[in-house]
Ligand SMILES: NC(=O)c1ccc[n+]([C@@H]2O[C@H](COP(=O)([O-])OP(=O)(O)OC[C@H]3O[C@@H](n4cnc5c(N)ncnc54)[C@H](O)[C@@H]3O)[C@@H](O)[C@H]2O)c1
């Protein structure tokens with residue numbers, strides 16, 4: 122297939138683009154490099170340096186599908202500058218979807234998020250849990266889920282929203298290169314890498330087994346496999362000639378780890394001491410986010426393969442073998 126990958130110069134988009142190339146697809150990356158890196162675009166992919174709002178200049182009927190990763194995704198920034206999130210994530214995606222309709226490209230896989238659920242009252246979280254985001258980032262992603270549900274039926278789009286939980290790990294030369302880096306695992310790995318003396322633990326008074334927040338960490342390689350399956354499924358949805366379809370799937374493992382357990386995993390895997398500093402809770406952090414991945418397991422046959430130590434080991438290998446890519 123010929124695929125447009127928006128955000129393919131970013132962390133997750135570059136991993137998925139590389140996998141799609143290996144599977145034999147033709148990949149064109151569209152990225153404005155606002156948080157991505159030109160050298161992260163996998164070899165063999167085409168590259169267009171532009172925003173998603175300009176996709177209309179690029180998309181034509183030769184494309185079979187779009188995988189849409191491009192977005193702003195910092196919760197704190199979204200609270201400080203909500204307009205940026207509505208313009209970039211929502212208005213930008215609206216333009217992209219309109220460009221798809223005009224070009225008759227009917228298959229879309231979209232990066233949604235667990236942030237759509239806000240502070241869920243039950244875990245593991247199933248897809249029918251109430252969507253109630255608690256920050257503009259989550260609102261912007263949920264708005265796109267709604268946009269896709271409507272355009273799927275009105276325009277015959279076969280769309281999937283994959284609600285990722287905490288994505289981590291690395292594949293080959295593709296790993297996390299955010300600046301600033303807010304994510305837990307790369308921040309902990311900064312300690313054994315010698316970039317910082319200790320890691321901050323945000324919140325030690327949560328109602329969890331050791332007082333720190335619980336998250337469901339998913340290997341980016343497992344996530345990439347889920348995208349291949351979702352992409353295939355949009356083909357079946359399109360070929361049955363329905364009036365479009367939109368399906369939401371959680372992407373997580375079903376297992377949660379506390380911040381202290383993740384720190385322990387880094388100690389185990391790297392063999393280095395990792396001092397911690399206890400800090401206040403980070404604003405807007407829910408205590409526990411753990412996915413039920415039953416729906417995607419049953420319907421698409423996706424089952425994650427990698428555990429936390431493997432995630433940390435691959436992220437550590439990336440950190441130590443690609444020091445030139447560390448931006449912090
Ligand atoms: N990392 C996670 O744990 C996580 C969890 C849930 C959802 N997500 C979603 O996954 C996607 C990828 O996240 P990531 O961690 O790889 O982020 P990232 O910042 O590394 O990648 C995003 C890419 O999109 C590009 N981009 C942003 N706005 C653009 C625009 N208007 N036009 C063109 N390109 C644009 C950036 O330059 C960057 O290359 C995002 O949609 C994010 O919301 C990530």
Ligand SMILES: O=c1ccn([C@@H]2O[C@H](COP(=O)(O)OP(=O)(O)O[C@H]3O[C@H](CO)[C@@H](O)[C@H](O)[C@H]3O)[C@@H](O)[C@H]2O)c(=O)[nH]1
Nearest residue numbers: 234235236286287303304305308321322323334380403410
């Ligand atoms: O230096 C750090 C960084 C993080 N944390 C904590 O670690 C946990 C995980 O934080 P982080 O890695 O920043 O991920 P989340 O805030 O859970 O958000 C990620 O996971 C969400 C879904 O679960 C997605 O919606 C977001 O896009 C994605 O960034 C949270 O309790 C943080 O407070 C620390 O204690 N110290």
